[in-house]
Amino acid sequence: MEALTAHLSELGHGLVTTVELTVVTTVGAMLLGIVVATLRIAPVPLLRAIGTAYVEVFQNLPLLALLVLFVFALPTIGITFPLFTSAAIVIAVYEGAYLAEAIRAGINTVGVGQAEAARAIGLTFGQSLRHVILPQGLRAVIQPIGNICIALLMNTSLAAAVGVVELTQAANTVNLVEAQPIAVFTGAGLAYMLLALIIGQVTGLLERRLAIVR
């Protein structure tokens, strides 16, 4: 227990970094997910192909391989970002593929009649998507999106492997100093579980507020 209280500021910084990374990448991945899901249902064959390729590539590559490629290899062709930004970009791009698939599943739950009605009153593709399809489609997949956000939270720990000092890395550093593995790692594990619980609660709340009961 003392090991934890003596290093509260390090662990606290780690926790804050994890939360920041999670929030930033969730927002980024959500936007990317909506764009890619839109590409995959667009009337233009080329755009559909781009959307499909994006999902195929980023669902089938390990996140750690992408992080290593981005952080260690891209500087050799002159592309460098601050470490935190690099990690955030890679995780957002990676999770964007999963969110795109979840959102597409949501869009598929919207009745064909809704889209037909939207077109019948003269809405364009973009308008019917924005005002009719997405508001209903997103509500249908709040739970899966929440689960992806929890997976995203766990995946932010991989940023530790390329040098971002977030919660996992902070716990590791404190343990190397204090040699109190049980207290330190249990503490970090509990913090992750707490964060996952919060995401789960928020998802549940949104689901109760927003979901359309058919």
Place this chain on the structure above:
Amino acid sequence: MNKTQQILFDEPGPRAQRRIRIATVLGAVLLAGAVVAAVYQFASHGELAAARWEPFTTWPIWRYLLNGLWATVRAAAATAVLSAALGLLLALGRLSTHRPLRWLAGAYVEIFRTVPTLLLIYVTLFALPQYGLNFPLFWKLVVPLVVSNSAAFAEIFRSGILALDRGQTEAGLAVGLRRGQVMALVVLPQALLQLAPSLVSQLVGLLKDTSLGFVVSYTELLYSGQVLSSYTHLLIQTFLVVALIYLVVNASLSKFARVLQARNGRFGGRRGRRTAELPPPLLEGNTPR
């Protein structure tokens, strides 16, 4: 193109066709622009020189990378077998009629579904050796992966068992089978068949997880790439090739999962009656709660 993709637009008329052509050209121009920018970045830093790609046409380099791939496959296979077995036991525990068993299995699954695998790897690397548990390198990677993947497998098995028609269990009990027999002879064979696509999808996730060997310095594919690039100084080339290998292997597995999904329920004469109730293949993150 299937029906679901077409819900947002009608058969295009002349004006819409013109707009589609314009969008195609714009998209192609943007795509070409991105490719040109990438090639320019490579070229201006001398990374396009033939000498920097030539090593990847030689056998020793490929033998080294394929050895890495083989180590990845071995770790993934061991993890898959162990975590599927443990996951099945956990799922059965969660569905058992004994309250303590149900509670224990439930606690295990809920805990290890929300703790990052990397944290578990750090525990096996830095914490367990202090208590005399120093695994060989291979198991330092596989044990934490099994601990976290078994929780994911447990959820897949549980959802599959719950998705099966209750009547199957009731019928089994009615003809006088005991609960264990009903599970082994009636429920599991059907549930497993239906779950095949989800299980293959989970294999993709698991294979991606073995890249954590990078952290424990177990020479699987990603770490092999790291070792190779520290000798050859061909950083971006090596990691691009490594990424390509991952992509080929995992895309084939994903494709296999989709094929299984498409023909699910069609073997054994049961013509897809129950496919509608099935959860979609479980990709990372959308495990049903």
